[in-house]
Amino acid sequence: MRMKITLASCAVVVSLLWSVTGLAQESHIGNLVGHANRGKALYQRYCIFCHGEYGDGTGESAPYLDPKPRDFTKAVFKCRSTPSGSLPLDSDLYATISRGVHASGMPSWKPLLRQERADLVAYVKTFSSAFQEEKPGESVSIPPEPLSSPESIKRGGELFQSLNCWSCHGKDGRGHGPSAATLTDSKGYPITPFDFTTGSRFKCGDSDPEMFRDLVTGLDGTPMPSFANAMTPDQRWDVVHYIRSLHVSRKPRGMKIQSEGQ
Amino acid sequence: MGIGTLKGIGLQLLALGSLLAGVQPAYGIPAFARKYGLPCSACHEAWPMLNNFGQTFKDNGYQLGNERDAPIYQEPSYWPIMFRTTPIWHRENNNRQAVDLVPGNASSGLVESSVTTSGFDLQGVDVITAGTLSKNISFFVQPFIGNNSISLAQAWARFDNLAGTHWLNFKFGKFELDEPISQERSLTLNNTGGLYYNYFFTPPGDNNFFAGIGFPQLGIELSGHSGNDYTRYSVAMVTDSNGQTGLPSNQAYDVYANFNQAFEARWFGKQQVGVYGYFGQSPTFFQTSGGSPIPGTGTGNRSFYRLGAYGHWYIDKFDFYTFYMHGSDNVFLGNSVPANQPSLLPLGAVGPTWNGGFVEGHYNPNPRLILIGRYELARMSREANPTIRGNAGNLDSWTAGYRWYPIMSPRAGLAWVQEYSRLINAGAAPLSGKDDIRNSYLMGFDFDF
Numbered sequence: 001m002r003m004k005i006t007l008a009s010c011a012v013v014v015s016l017l018w019s020v021t022g023l024a025q026e027s028h029i030g031n032l033v034g035h036a037n038r039g040k041a042l043y044q045r046y047c048i049f050c051h052g053e054y055g056d057g058t059g060e061s062a063p064y065l066d067p068k069p070r071d072f073t074k075a076v077f078k079c080r081s082t083p084s085g086s087l088p089l090d091s092d093l094y095a096t097i098s099r100g101v102h103a104s105g106m107p108s109w110k111p112l113l114r115q116e117r118a119d120l121v122a123y124v125k126t127f128s129s130a131f132q133e134e135k136p137g138e139s140v141s142i143p144p145e146p147l148s149s150p151e152s153i154k155r156g157g158e159l160f161q162s163l164n165c166w167s168c169h170g171k172d173g174r175g176h177g178p179s180a181a182t183l184t185d186s187k188g189y190p191i192t193p194f195d196f197t198t199g200s201r202f203k204c205g206d207s208d209p210e211m212f213r214d215l216v217t218g219l220d221g222t223p224m225p226s227f228a229n230a231m232t233p234d235q236r237w238d239v240v241h242y243i244r245s246l247h248v249s250r251k252p253r254g255m256k257i258q259s260e261g262q
Numbered sequence: 263m264g265i266g267t268l269k270g271i272g273l274q275l276l277a278l279g280s281l282l283a284g285v286q287p288a289y290g291i292p293a294f295a296r297k298y299g300l301p302c303s304a305c306h307e308a309w310p311m312l313n314n315f316g317q318t319f320k321d322n323g324y325q326l327g328n329e330r331d332a333p334i335y336q337e338p339s340y341w342p343i344m345f346r347t348t349p350i351w352h353r354e355n356n357n358r359q360a361v362d363l364v365p366g367n368a369s370s371g372l373v374e375s376s377v378t379t380s381g382f383d384l385q386g387v388d389v390i391t392a393g394t395l396s397k398n399i400s401f402f403v404q405p406f407i408g409n410n411s412i413s414l415a416q417a418w419a420r421f422d423n424l425a426g427t428h429w430l431n432f433k434f435g436k437f438e439l440d441e442p443i444s445q446e447r448s449l450t451l452n453n454t455g456g457l458y459y460n461y462f463f464t465p466p467g468d469n470n471f472f473a474g475i476g477f478p479q480l481g482i483e484l485s486g487h488s489g490n491d492y493t494r495y496s497v498a499m500v501t502d503s504n505g506q507t508g509l510p511s512n513q514a515y516d517v518y519a520n521f522n523q524a525f526e527a528r529w530f531g532k533q534q535v536g537v538y539g540y541f542g543q544s545p546t547f548f549q550t551s552g553g554s555p556i557p558g559t560g561t562g563n564r565s566f567y568r569l570g571a572y573g574h575w576y577i578d579k580f581d582f583y584t585f586y587m588h589g590s591d592n593v594f595l596g597n598s599v600p601a602n603q604p605s606l607l608p609l610g611a612v613g614p615t616w617n618g619g620f621v622e623g624h625y626n627p628n629p630r631l632i633l634i635g636r637y638e639l640a641r642m643s644r645e646a647n648p649t650i651r652g653n654a655g656n657l658d659s660w661t662a663g664y665r666w667y668p669i670m671s672p673r674a675g676l677a678w679v680q681e682y683s684r685l686i687n688a689g690a691a692p693l694s695g696k697d698d699i700r701n702s703y704l705m706g707f708d709f710d711f
Contacts, residue, residue, distance in 0.1 A: 044628070046315070050299055065299055105299055
């Protein structure tokens with residue numbers, strides 16, 4: 001009897017430790033279930049030199065990178081489908097790992113197995129207690145995209161001016177507006193506004209719906225705010241069409257947001 | 263089998279050994295780690311062996327595709343260069359080496375004797391510069407500084423993502439073929455177990471100039487892959503010069519092709535299967551001047567091929583290579599007879615054929631340690647000359663070792679290596695025709711910066 005009690009006590013202690021250390025953390029992306037204990041080994045192999053052992057963005061390579069690696073302990077993420085100020089969905093973190101972050105040191109990790117990426121999501125969530133204390137926000141809705149037209153682009157250009165997008169991104173969208181030199185991210189590091197004229201890829205995705213989504217959610221941790229209340233959905237599409245028109249060479253990007261793993 | 267034939271086999275093995283000694287060791291490229299701030303382990307299962315992320319990076323023309331690849335984004339002080347060297351201590355043993363009965367007296371007669379040598383050594387220095395000349399144009403140059411020589415192991419440029427697709431990439435120069443399992447990236451370094459023998463196998467008495475798909479070759483290559491690198495192909499056309507620069511010995515071209523497909527088995531990891539083939543022609547004689555061959559005039563070409571299948575299987579932290587090859591040489595190549603003198607063919611001569619393969623397993627509990635084990639064999643299925651004993655040329659090789667990486671950073675790599683290998687060449691002892699057995703032990707450091 002005493003033996004059974006001892007064993008049960010040990011099991012409880014191990015479970016508590018497991019839970020406290022966060023290694024019981026899971027991620028759910030479609031039918032994939034990621035496990036933090038497996039993600040830890042992957043993190044140490046692939047991520048630790050930039051994001052650091054404790055996920056605080058102070059890895060060995062961090063001083064040489066611009067922009068700086070994400071600090072996971074703050075639970076603030078640029079690329080989300082959830083409203084500004086809320087936690088991202090697991091699928092948002094999975095998409096970022098899979099896609100990479102354009103024009104940064106973060107490459108696409110799509111060559112990793114889908115299961116491995118799901119495991120990494122689970123482990124990244126262990127760096128902040130926010131993922132245990134709060135629920136992520138609801139995914140923002142994205143209405144169907146109307147066809148781009150000269151009128152839509154013209155309206156988008158007017159909004160680009162009236163909403164002061166140009167003060168950071170510049171009147172020609174090259175990212176050298178009058179405020180550009182003064183911008184910093186949430187940790188005080190200098191940050192450069194995106195140059196819309198180079199290529200057709202963005203920080204958080206390549207498609208028009210993803211650009212629309214960014215206007216709703218903003219890029220948390222950067223000076224890019226949410227325009228959820230400042231524009232109607234139609235106006236957001238106008239701005240998307242205007243930004244597309246700034247590309248030196250562009251292709252139609254009316255594709256759906258990737259939902260790999262589902 | 264006569265003593266002359268046995269001596270011939272022994273000499274062939276010696277020649278093969280000398281040839282293989284020229285194969286340069288593999289490499290990791292910390293120049294890339296420095297460029298991107300990534301550790302060795304991001305691209306390497308255990309350097310120099312690539313993982314899928316590293317293979318994708320390589321197949322993309324050394325580009326991550328995050329707008330940080332082109333030289334314009336690099337610090338002016340950044341120079342894409344690295345070196346690698348391997349100071350080691352090793353012990354080599356051959357159980358049946360032909361030695362003079364009285365040392366120093368060549369006329370005293372030969373006897374077979376076990377010979378053992380050991381000592382500190384250095385396997386030369388690889389200098390590698392590689393990267394992108396501009397977006398979608400990559401390059402690789404690898405001079406090798408040996409103990410008494412300097413050679414150019416590889417030098418090529420590649421146009422990547424032609425027409426905006428991963429499926430079209432064009433390479434030219436001297437390059438490693440897209441081998442099923444990379445010889446250049448082999449995890450073992452020792453004299454008898456540092457090679458995949460099947461890549462270099464030539465039957466006894468064969469004078470095929472082509473010495474193996476394990477050598478970098480001169481030519482062009484068209485290749486492509488899917489976005490995640492799970493589907494890959496390559497087709498190369500190379501001169502039959504075995505990678506030797508200068509005027510080709512032969513006026514023929516060989517073709518090599520490789521295709522592989524990977525898939526995910528969720529709880530096991532990535533699984534990959536592939537097929538490959540090398541089809542070529544090799545000269546059987548040269549035009550001569552005063553009896554001496556005139557370079558570049560190889561003629562009387564006769565055909566040969568190597569083909570097979572392979573797999574790479576993951577079971578969590580274990581992974582296994584499985585490799586199979588079938589080889590065949592024309593009867594003139596197999597008997598070292600000029601094609602213009604068929605009367606010299608021995609009675610009953612045929613083209614030699616053989617089968618071979620290996621299984622190589624790794625246990626990689628963490629990025630700092632990998633255990634390695636390999637068994638390789640080759641079996642003659644048809645000897646070129648019916649007077650040659652049926653198993654002549656057969657070989658068996660066992661290799662075991664580990665690599666430990668105490669330093670793994672975005673700046674440099676250092677591995678402590680220990681390996682043991684045993685090779686049995688059936689009937690290859692130079693005098694008795696008994697089995698020739700070689701043992702090799704190696705320990706040392708393998709580092710690059």
